[in-house]
Amino acid sequence: MKTDKVVIENTLYSLLLYWLINGVDNTTYVLEASKIDKAIIDKLKEKNNVYLFYSLYKKPKIYRFFSVHIFQKLKLYFFMKTKLNNNYLIYGNDDLIAFDIFRKFDYSILEDGLSNYIFKDKPIQTGTFIGYVKNIIRRFDKNKSFGRSDKCKKIYLTGIAPIPKVIANKVEIINLKQLWGEKSKEEQKKILKTLNITDAIIKNFKNKKVILLTQPISELGFVSEKEKIEIYKNCLKKHDQKDIIIKIHPREETDYKKYFPNIMILDTPFPFELITLLEIKINKVITLFSSVALTLSKDIEVEWLGASVHQKLYKLYGKTLDLENIKNNGEAK
Secondary structure (H helix, E strand, O other): OEEEEEEEEEEOOEEEEEEHOOOOOOOOOEEHHHOOOHHHHHHHHHOOOOEOOOOOOOOOHHHHHHHHHHHHHHHHHHHHHHHHHEEEEEEEEEEEEHHHHHHOOEEEEEOHHHHHHHOOOOOOOOOHHHHHHHHHHHHOOOOOOOOOOEEEEEEOOOOOOOOHHHHHHHHHEHHHHHHHHHHHHHHHHHHHHHHHOOOHHHHHHOOOOEEEEEEOOOOOOOOOOHHHHHHHHHHOOOOOHEEEEEOOOOOOOOOHHHHOOOOOEEEOOOOHEEEEEEEEOOOEEEEEOHHHHHHHHOOEEEEEEOOHHHHHHHHHOOOOOHHHHHHHOOOOO
16 A cells, blocks of 8 residues: 655654644554554554654664664665655654655654754754764754755744744744644544543543643653652642642653652653643643643643753753743744
């Protein structure tokens, strides 16, 4: 089965944007396996071509990084030749390893949080060996990421922050709520089913007053897991535990139930933006710097903590992720 659309992604949020624009089926998916839940991948496989590539953020040996990197590109090349039509539309994030083989074609970018609004020619270090290698490569890469390549023709953004001037002429501002409303009930149900959103999950949010949106800051090597847990314990200590729900980021591996036994933990992977689209009433959201908080309605209280909560985060980001800096600047200073 050959298809004329391909999306290269590693986040459920960007996939949600793609589905709101194009629908779930009749697409070839190139997905980073370690960052997309297997249950979601299995559902996509029912009616679509799916190629899985693998992240190497586990500090592998140098030889393994290069051998797997080359092997995966060759495998993806043959997959592309057998599964795609000659004239196909490409969507995704152009900073992914799997995107490299598609760079010679015209393509469109899907928003992936603040990275589309705050970027530098020298990307922020990730604290891992792979992060340092990628930073060095990107510094000399003529094919600039985040839509700065000439091959990028359109960038779908929601306008959660000022648009950097260098990409402004390619940007199309989209409204998630409007796109969701334009979907039929059947299409909405298909998206919810693909993401494993059940009535029980929705009910959990309705019964809580405070939602903590966690982020994979230990998995990315910014801080240790112990340091991450201490950060979140400090965030929540002034709230009654029975009023709290912790929504875990899909890329995290931390067992939050071990550290917060008396707090409801939601580890079902889905983009939090869906809660807003389903018009579920939320009182307060706490986050370090999750971009989803910028999409919430004004009647929801947002406690945005920024990188200043820990010295290691501040060393990496400085004031780049302070809320005022995000709202007042395009490219980070």
